[in-house]
Amino acid sequence: MSELTKLTIAEARDRLRAGDVTSTELTQACLDEIEKADALGAFVHKTPEIALKQAAAADARIQGGAENPMCGIPLGIKDLFCTQGVPSQAASNILDGFKPEYESTVTTQLWQAGSVMLGKLNMDEFAMGSSNETSTYGDAVNPWRRGNEETALTPGGSSGGSASAVAADLCLAATGTDTGGSIRQPAAFTGITGLKPTYGRVSRWGIIAFASSLDQAGPMTKSVRDAAIMLGAMAGHDPKDSTSADLPVPDFEAAITGDIRGKKIGIPKEYRIDGTPAEIEKLWSLGAEMLRDAGAEIVDISLPHTKYALPTYYVIAPAEASSNLARYDGVRFGRRAKLAQGDGITEMYEKTRAEGFGAEVQRRVMIGTYVLSAGFYDAYYNRARKVRALIKRDFDQVFEAGVDAILTPATPSAAFGLGEMTDADPVQMYLNDVFTVTVNLAGLPGISVPAGLDGKGLPLGLQLIGRPWEEGDLLNIAGSLETAAGFMAKPKRWW
Template sequence: MSDLTDLSLAGARDALRRGDVTAAGLAQAYLDAAEAGAVLNAVVTPTPDLALQQAAAADERLAGGDAPDLCGIPIGVKDLFCTKGVRSQAGSKILDGFRPEYESTVTDRLFADGAVMTGKLNMDEFAMGSSNETSTYGPVVNPWRAKGSNADLTPGGSSGGSAAAVAAGLCLAALGTDTGGSIRQPAAFTGIVGIKPTYGRVSRWGIVAFASSLDQAGPMTRDVRDAAILLRAMCGHDPKDSTSAPRGVPDFEAMLEDGVAGRVIGVPREYRMDGMPDEIEALWRRGMDMLRDAGATMRDISLPHTKYALPAYYVIAPAEASSNLARYDGVRFGHRAALSQGDGITDLYEKTRAEGFGPEVQRRVMVGTYVLSAGFYDAYYNRARKVRALIKRDFEQVFEDGVDAILTPTTPSAAFPLGAMADADPIRMYLNDVFTVTVNLAGLPGISVPAGLDAAGLPLGLQLIGKPWEEGALLSAAHALEARAGFAARPDRWW
């Protein structure tokens, strides 16, 4: 058999069931790969003892014929998910040393299905970032490099560690979260598949909150089939999460071959933005041709409030973050600042937050506090909420008019060098989310599929947006696009 780390999730599942490989052997292969890839800084908390313990239990289940899809599958878990007894810091100094006494609903479900956690993965602090440079652990390095260059590139954010780990073969699949594009943008930057499900499809319980009305967990995998397998295991109603929808979970993998024949795919004219690189435009047009070849009808559509999405998002998300992050005060857990004689409780709060939160988190908390303050609530937050409703209505009207899915670019560029935007206006960084934030504002499912390489040999992704609760149809469209794109490139191993 070839290198075990070259297998897809589906391939590993089948090999485990045939007895061609053991869960213990597979786990050890990925633990070794993660150690060899330490220079990428994607895996920040390796869990070898836990992984081998879970793998041994998986081998017993496999031997007994009790083998769910994920039994023995090595996965990486974004540091935003609480994992019992394992460091869970959300990439922040303020949660230094935090080891939860409970398991997030998502990881609990995956472990019940026999999944093996090989480590916790790096991320932007509290999921606030588009380049994985705000983490207390330091930046993640994209395993891809531009032709003729040794410059380190960003893997995207906030799920940059998850994206880099999957792309580099440090785990078979990974968990990410998406608040404004944090699964799809890094998936595009690293040449993998990432899907954000419909809001409410996956439980948020036990996931450290950023913006509660936008956050949604999803899988990051090597191909669409793997995403379908992992997503099914993650989904399901959870009474511990009031936003979790009591809906049945279809067999997404079984729906992959449904294809797109006879379906209508919308192409929003508002996504053709000034300054869009020619390579992105060309890729988008090739995507349309691929879907036509698969039997779909392409239709020009309008989403007129798209231009307001980014400013609305960067009002709503910081507002919710400022509320969610108010709980971190140095009293009960995590980092606590040293106090001087005479300091009171207010000094403790101020010093702890100043030391514990990084600059980007501080910026967003301050923005969020401002837009929620008396005198500005109506001018900013309330107005942004109204814009959000209009954006959601735009999508509803398009779907009511017979469109089945929407095709757009995932990102406005390929991966850029680490540090390239360090001194730039923060809005330049925020523009990386221009094609993805509408999906979160409307609560829709969206998926990024690798579809080509730019002139520098770096991956580019196309995004498909689906109807609410129709992840199966979205995955089948993505599968058809993936088959015609034929993207098989992998980063050259330099680490």
């Protein structure tokens, strides 16, 4: 394996500026690794010609004195982001052959910064899933293994391809999206850093929608510092997104000082859930000790409506999905079913959607349509919206009381085997989001930091939840936790 692909964004930036390496060399090293890693199922649309062209342009910019820290950095892009002229399918059969004529705001900003696109990454279909097993491309696979077992493990979902690619050093970083934990859960399962920004910090324009009031794009990286650097390029106001916040983008990297003395870190009692493995409970306690040793004050807090978060999420998210996915009907773009003689437009809709959407997407569209229907709108959807407001109020009250961040586990377990949960009750899979969905419902920033290994040698993550719009402060606290944890483990190469 090339040592170049193991670099962090910060390390690569410094070496690119010093002239020790070129973006073309860095990009070619990543492309070579990607070609040898098909067993991981991470990259689903490879774009070597685009990558090398962008890398050459980045080299010219760097020689001209370009200052942007993302210039010349090779990235993987989740298949949810529309990329001009490159397949953007949201891992769904219904968008087979779709090549957008436009570029998402996030990728536009990354290319303007001088970043390089290596290709598109695997994911759960329309970002609906926690294990990357609902993709039309097939499963993405975690580069980590349990001890000496050969069982293929999930990299988490929905940003499973992004997590797998970063953990396996196929790219220096990747974009992800997070609707209920889809950046933070896969980051925890693969031993990388995943940041979900405040809702509205990063434009959603050109990102294929799942649940519009919950979706938020963010960076998936090898370190907290890298997350800060990449967020700086992704964030910013976008008039094309009505929910984009017109706020200045601070220097997130400069906020990482390592000094968290006097910060107040909350430990929510409601996150102590029956059945949580002892290893995760122990790591959570250890994380609190690490932050205390760094000078933070650890306080117990209460978020009383946490127990309603999962049912609330699984009413609101499918409701918004059923509305957003109504546009995929075989008329304007994507797949259209073959029609029999005499079939009309209704049959075209029915056949196209039946064969285009996978089982999990169909399940969520049906749930969403049900809770929005006339007889159940108040009983389910309106009630869920009211509970969502109460969940947000819980966080508001905690932050008003002086808490700077909240420490929780990122996931209720380490990575599980592919296929181990798919045949069971789908609710068992949904429980993977138990620690993460509250953050999306409240629109808050959250970050998963790798903090240890379980007894079988698999990575475990801790989650920090921050105040709205204060990603810099959150990243600083996360950086302190990262330093104290000293997580350096990497998966043994088998692919």
